[in-house]
Amino acid sequence: MAYDSWNIWSFFTIILIIIDSNYGQISTPLSRSWTFNDPTILRHVQLVFRHGDRTPVYVEPPEPYYEKHKYWPQGFGQLTKQGKAKAYRLGQLLRNYYSDYLGWRFSVQEVFTQSSALDRCIETAQLIMAGILARWDISPNSEPLAKLWQPTPIETFIPADEDTLLRVNKPCPEADEIKERLMDSRRNRRLLQRHSALLDQLEQILSRHLHTIEHVSNVHENMNIMHENGYYWYKWQPESGNRSKELSSWTQESEEEILRQLKLFEMAKYRSMFDDDFIKKVRAGELLHRIGDIFKSKRSVLEPAADSDRDYRLHLYSTHDTKLAALLQTLNVWNHELVPYLGTLMFELHQSRENSSQYYVQLWYLNQTADLLEMNELRPHRLDIPGCDHEEFDEQDLMCPLDDFLILIEPFKPPQDWKHSCGVHSELTAMISVNILLLIVNLTMMFFLLMGIMYVCSCINSRSGYERLR
Numbered sequence: 001m002a003y004d005s006w007n008i009w010s011f012f013t014i015i016l017i018i019i020d021s022n023y024g025q026i027s028t029p030l031s032r033s034w035t036f037n038d039p040t041i042l043r044h045v046q047l048v049f050r051h052g053d054r055t056p057v058y059v060e061p062p063e064p065y066y067e068k069h070k071y072w073p074q075g076f077g078q079l080t081k082q083g084k085a086k087a088y089r090l091g092q093l094l095r096n097y098y099s100d101y102l103g104w105r106f107s108v109q110e111v112f113t114q115s116s117a118l119d120r121c122i123e124t125a126q127l128i129m130a131g132i133l134a135r136w137d138i139s140p141n142s143e144p145l146a147k148l149w150q151p152t153p154i155e156t157f158i159p160a161d162e163d164t165l166l167r168v169n170k171p172c173p174e175a176d177e178i179k180e181r182l183m184d185s186r187r188n189r190r191l192l193q194r195h196s197a198l199l200d201q202l203e204q205i206l207s208r209h210l211h212t213i214e215h216v217s218n219v220h221e222n223m224n225i226m227h228e229n230g231y232y233w234y235k236w237q238p239e240s241g242n243r244s245k246e247l248s249s250w251t252q253e254s255e256e257e258i259l260r261q262l263k264l265f266e267m268a269k270y271r272s273m274f275d276d277d278f279i280k281k282v283r284a285g286e287l288l289h290r291i292g293d294i295f296k297s298k299r300s301v302l303e304p305a306a307d308s309d310r311d312y313r314l315h316l317y318s319t320h321d322t323k324l325a326a327l328l329q330t331l332n333v334w335n336h337e338l339v340p341y342l343g344t345l346m347f348e349l350h351q352s353r354e355n356s357s358q359y360y361v362q363l364w365y366l367n368q369t370a371d372l373l374e375m376n377e378l379r380p381h382r383l384d385i386p387g388c389d390h391e392e393f394d395e396q397d398l399m400c401p402l403d404d405f406l407i408l409i410e411p412f413k414p415p416q417d418w419k420h421s422c423g424v425h426s427e428l429t430a431m432i433s434v435n436i437l438l439l440i441v442n443l444t445m446m447f448f449l450l451m452g453i454m455y456v457c458s459c460i461n462s463r464s465g466y467e468r469l470r
């Protein structure tokens with residue numbers, strides 16, 4: 001009898017294992033699952049990610065590997081093959097990670113994607129969406145293409161440089177002035193001094209000046225990308241022209257050491273760049289407030305945001321390391337590491353089960369993205385926002401009440417009047433003031449001319465009068 005029941009059980013277990021392993025690839029939630037014991041329910045998710053691995057934005061001779069057709073056939077500032085594969089994989093893993101929240105029926109209609117207008121960001125957004133939706137439309141009646149891929153709408157803001165939501169370049173003289181000062185700190189100047197021998201050598205090789213943290217940071221950025229692609233400077237053989245003599249003494253080890261030293265400059269750049277409340281407002285404020293407003297609208301049907309936001313369950317923002325760095329610093333949770341490709345900030349809105357009018361924000365940082373292709377699950381780090389009066393649900397689960405989150409981001413509301421706050425003088429005012437100046441100059445000149453003529457005339461007149469009298 002006991003023997004029989006063991007048999008039946010093992011039979012069931014085997015069946016279960018088979019079902020499970022068939023399902024396993026896509027349906028088994030690998031990390032967090034949603035049970036009725038959880039004190040909160042996940043209500044909304046907003047993801048802010050950096051684009052995937054890219055080629056250098058620009059390489060100009062005599063910088064090694066400038067030959068675009070040979071080394072960067074996909075073009076400058078574009079995703080690499082690796083970057084594309086990783087973005088797609090991230091999409092798949094995100095779908096797994098949020099499988100309980102998104103469910104089987106999740107569709108394109110339920111996600112709102114906005115991207116910085118650069119190719120690499122738009123493509124990353126497309127790839128992540130393709131991964132999120134991959135192999136989920138498996139009903140026998142679907143179109144063959146739909147089983148592989150579905151088109152997804154992606155919003156962008158044009159002109160790209162005016163995009164304050166997902167980029168940080170919109171001209172703002174006031175912020176740039178502060179940034180210059182931050183970059184020129186005593187600490188940064190000491191860093192430049194400490195490495196002056198190396199910088200002299202690099203100036204020789206590149207025939208350009210490396211006087212500022214930003215200049216050197218750019219060299220690091222490019223050299224780092226070249227190493228990622230297996231292109232070492234010391235190995236480079238130019239197609240035409242000469243290779244700098246300096247390079248002949250380099251080895252792989254010395255070059256890697258140089259890269260490590262250069263990294264300090266990129267770190268210094270990111271440490272300094274957003275270290276000011278006005279800069280945070282201008283560079284991070286809009287996205288933070290967008291995220292806060294969407295959460296607010298999800299909390300209550302009484303405060304819906306724009307009509308279009310009501311039904312989305314997922315918001316994706318495809319952007320750059322600068323934007324993530326600005327967010328991390330504004331929320332005071334930056335770990336002083338560079339933001340990796342596809343680094344993702346996951347803003348989650350949770351609702352308490354016990355008291356349905358209580359909402360919480362949890363923030364996660366997915367920064368282990370270098371080996372996405374080998375990973376089976378995502379392991380983001382929870383970031384606890386300083387200054388938030390966190391509620392502790394179980395020993396490991398801190399949550400920031402939504403109201404606290406909203407209060408924390410309040411001081412970083414973006415300026416209402418960009419031009420005024422940033423000290424931008426519009427072209428029209430500039431033109432008018434130049435014209436007024438010219439008018440004043442003209443009038444003054446005419447006045448003196450007139451005076452001169454009158455004086456000369458009066459002299460002639462008086463002289464002729466005198467002569468006449470004589």
Ligand SMILES: *[C@@H]1O[C@H](CO)[C@@H](O)[C@H](O)[C@H]1NC(C)=O
Nearest residue numbers: 062238240241242243244245
């Ligand atoms: C390369 O170097 C040689 C000698 O060092 C020099 O004569 C020649 O002009 C250089 N060519 C270029 C293209 O710089």
Ligand SMILES: *[C@@H]1O[C@H](CO)[C@@H](O)[C@H](O)[C@H]1NC(C)=O
Nearest residue numbers: 334335337365367368369381
């Ligand atoms: C990712 O971020 C966490 C939290 O800031 C940090 O502890 C960890 O070292 C970071 N990992 C990588 C690979 O940068």
Ligand SMILES: *[C@@H]1O[C@H](CO)[C@@H](O)[C@H](O)[C@H]1NC(C)=O
Nearest residue numbers: 352354355356357358359401
């Ligand atoms: C639920 O939370 C709201 C908002 O924090 C509070 O005003 C209310 O008293 C709470 N209700 C209960 C039953 O605890």
